[in-house]
Amino acid sequence: MTEKERKNRYIFSFVLLALLLGLFGVLNLCMGSVRLSAQDVANALFYCADTPAGDILFRIRMPRLLSAMILGGALSVSGFLLQTFFHNPIAGPFVLGISSGAKLMVAIFMILSLRLGNALNSWTMIAAAFLGAMLAMAFVLAVASYSGRISVLIICGVLTGYFCSALTELFITFADDSDIVNLHGWSQGSFSGINGSNVRVFSIVILFSVSAVFLIAKPMEAFQLGEAYAVSSGVNVKRLRICLILLSGLLSATVAAFAGPVSFVGIAVPQLMRNLFKTEKPIIMIPASFMAGGVFCLFSDLISRVVFAPTELSISVVTSIFGTPVVIWMMLKKQKEVKAWD
């Protein structure tokens, strides 16, 4: 592809993503157990919010829409960072057990603080999730560096995920507080029950993290050619690795703190974007993954709310159904990887 063709492709793809984002945004505001017409929505948004429709819109659907969009975006950027780190497109926060580690730690902190009689605030939840994510990551990394094989890394990550999820369920079962009932939905993954102040807090954290990701786009691109080439072109690889781990951990931990574990978004979305944009360039892939993660989660959340309404599916049910085929297709397509001088 010539430079011009590439540029056109980027523009076309970004416009497509923006349109999809708009489309699913409107659908998410309108559809649900109470159906609102586009006119109701417009009325409430632009004229008068003091109607039942406005109430539903601003107290329930808006925060939920923003959660799906922003957290979904964060999750796929986190996946892209991990894929860069491991030089493997199958890596992601969910399969590596990082999301589940974060979930476990949040559950422990929540139960403890409820015992002590006060609820956790958003910042403490993120901190707890980050701690859990880092512990899970440290364990998986240790195993990976001991074995050096990517298949062992993935299996170990999946097992870590199961282990942490099992522990979480165990804690929730034995926690007797009535508030714990809320934990059940969250521990399966859900965008419900996130309020406006939560949204403000995680928006700040994610804005900060994604900006930081843009700052390491250049060394990431050099690192995609492998460690030896990266070092030889002047990348401080040790520092880059630490940045990748901290940022991907912070992003996926923030998602896990509010929405629980959301599966396969981190793998499927960046892969689809590579094929749509036909590039690996981080400076394109970062915004593309973020937008597409938002689209995918809006779409999945819509399905989870609408298809069996009023019963709600957990978000992972939907993301798994649409995400796993993508991952399987990837694995079949993936050629034998060539490792250079590691």
Place this chain on the structure above:
Amino acid sequence: MDDVKKAKRGEGLGLKAIEVRKLCSGYGQRRILSDISFSIKRGERVALIGPNGTGKSTLLKTIAGMIPDHTGEISVSGKDVRSLTDNERAKLISLMLSKVPSGEWMTVREIVENGRYPYTGKFGILSDKDRDAVEYSLKTADVKDIAEKFFKTLSDGQKQRVMFARAVCQEPELMLLDEPTSFLDIKYKTEFMGLIEGLAKTKGTAMLMSLHELYLAEYADRILCIKDGRLFTEGSPEDILKKDIIMKLYDLKEGEQTDRFLKGVLRGRGAAGEI
């Protein structure tokens, strides 16, 4: 080698591209290289030969900055590599490996542009000067007509030329090549040696390349032999590619098989007569 060539290469010389003194290196407690000293002049091509696992790659890695805890001195263009930042080092030394990266959706041009890393700003935006360097490298490595193709669609020979273009694009004083021709067939091997010679002559880039294939060491100006982590001997191809040295270097046993092999490798040069 005739005197004209020698004189040409001697232009603007005197300056050593790299000087290595008493270098010891290894991984953690495991010491691989001991007491290595040598130097390479500008525009000189030096081949590194020796048995597997004796430290050829370790030597290249150490010079490339991948093994920070070594003792001894390495200076490139008169500057001690320890005193250089990562970027400064990258402007002096570039690297090429035998295995190529997988780069699923990378175009040839993007990979070559990667060589401008130490020259661009925070976001990697290319200046006109950077673009000129990219064009020059694409031309030098003869990959200009495939510049917009995806890397994964190329043949092995083309891929290696692209990685060479990337190394050229870094505008180094010294290029390190780790068995650059191992996966190429004879046609590409000889073509590749031609590319290296061209760059050494036009740009005065010094080359240090480890080689598996002894017959390719013929293309070098000088040969360093590494054995058991030490510098075994060094000299011109005429001096080194001889039966007794090769036999000692690789621990070959006297016998018919060895003779046959050496005849194959050394055929066509004066040394063959000595077998």
